Amino acid sequence: MKTDNHKSKISFLFQICFYTISFASLTGLLITICMFCQLFLYAHSPSGAHEFLPVKITKGEPFHEVANHLNNKQLIKQSYIFSLLAIIMKADTQIKSGNYIFSPAMTPLYILSQLKSGNVELTKVVIPEGYTIELIAKVLDKNEVVSEKTFIEYANNPLVARSLGIQADSLEGYLFPDTYYFSQQTRPSVVVETMLNRFWSIFDDALYKRTEALGFSIHDVVTLASIVEKETSKAEERPLIASVFHNRLKKNMRLESDPTVIYGIDNFDGNLTREHLKTTTPYNTYRIKGLPHGPIANPGEQSIKAVLYPASSKYLYFVSKQDGTHHFSTNLKSHNKAVNTYQRNKQKRRSKNG
Secondary structure (H helix, E strand, C coil): CCHHHHHHHHHHHHHHHHHHHHHHHHHHHHHHHHHHHHHHHHHCCCCCCCCCCCEECCCCCHHHHHHHHHHHCCCCCHHHHHHHHHHCCCCCCCCCCEEEEEEECCCCHHEEEEEHHHCCCEEEEEEECCCCCCHHHHHHHCCCCCHHHHHHHHHHCCHHHHHHHCCCCCCCCCCCCCEEEECCCHHHHHHHHHHHHHHHCCHHHHHHHHHHHCCCHHHHHHHHHHHHHCCCCCCCHHHHHCCCCCCCHCCCCCCHHHHHHCCCCCCCCCCCCHHHHHCCCCCCCCCCCCCCCCCCCCCCCCHHHHCCCCCCCCEEEEEEEECCCCCEEEEEEEEHHHHHHHHHHHHHHHHHHH
């Protein structure tokens, strides 16, 4: 009887040990997975807004001092995690000395890659408001950042867009126009990630709440903002232009925007014809009601805010006054009169110059 008791106690002890070891192993595994996820998110998350700061790395500088220096400039957060990431990437002993230009909008992973590769010479790249993916690609190609063809293929890939949280067929509209600094021969993913991070720094929670209040999606706002961007270069006119489109949408009227038609024309030669206006495409707002299939350019902050906070007006029409500004009308009769006036003036100037 005592022997059976002894065996039972030993068996129970083994079970306790087994479950303890199993629990410890499982706990360790879960901790490891959590740490890996945290490290992955950290590596791909920028630390702040879009501004460029100079950073000098001296020869022989210990990596922990480099991490602290970057942390003090708010280029990264949590220098100890940055150091852990560097150790895993084997970058802590391979960074190159020199003068760098970094931004809080860059991810820790990108900053580490630049320090490791020694890309100290960054190229200034200016992306104007209203540029399309194709025009951005030309600028990047000219500056030898990434080839035109490679960038167009990457930015127009629906799988890429969706992997980045953009529910659209391309990244058109989300590549925020600004001044950037890139190293030559940069991967298109890095360029896109940098520009997209800039977009989200502008389209913050406050703008998102305003978007919801208007009953729009982010894609709707970006699409309409791109049209406003292409319709006028005058900042003070954008809220008025936006109000016209808001009013037309509310009345179930077609937007009838020339820039949307042009975007849907392959190899547009600069001459918009009546035939173009009659041709149905996903972007021809003379033929379809509501918003076009997607953005027709990459809008700036002012156009986005103009759509979210349009002027209070009853305007339904506008026409170019041929001086960079527009004449606005509340009804078709007044609009036709304005069209005749400004088109006639345009023809007179042509005759005089001819």
